[in-house]
Amino acid sequence: MTRYYCEFKKCECSEFYSKTNICDNCNHANIWHSKKSKPPPKYGKSQFFSPRKNARRPNYVYDIIFAQIFTPEKIPIVEAVEINPIGFCPEVCALPV
Numbered sequence: 001m002t003r004y005y006c007e008f009k010k011c012e013c014s015e016f017y018s019k020t021n022i023c024d025n026c027n028h029a030n031i032w033h034s035k036k037s038k039p040p041p042k043y044g045k046s047q048f049f050s051p052r053k054n055a056r057r058p059n060y061v062y063d064i065i066f067a068q069i070f071t072p073e074k075i076p077i078v079e080a081v082e083i084n085p086i087g088f089c090p091e092v093c094a095l096p097v
Contacts, residue, residue, distance in 0.1 A: 003033035 006013035006026050013026035016033035023033065 003030055003035060004037050006033050008032045 003016035005015065006023065006028055008026070008028045011026050011028060011032070013023060013028070013033070015025070016023050016030055018024045018030070021030045022028070023030070
């Protein structure tokens with residue numbers, strides 16, 4: 001199969017020439033050489049050029065939100081209440097099964 005220009009980055013080889021898998025011109029393997037005879041344009045229009053108009057660019061709006069500082073009000077002090085221990089089981093073994 002005939003192979004043409006080299007697709008390796010920054011390689012200027014225009015045709016694959018060799019009897020092995022390595023090109024005699026650029027020393028790149030045959031898989032780096034294209035099967036297409038016409039190379040893509042290097043400058044200007046590329047294969048990703050589209051005649052369609054560009055999509056609308058989003059317009060981002062940044063809202064400045066200041067941090068609100070929490071200022072606690074005066075909390076009332078509650079007195080501790082003593083609990084009657086009779087309502088609780090004194091041991092784990094005393095639990096009804």
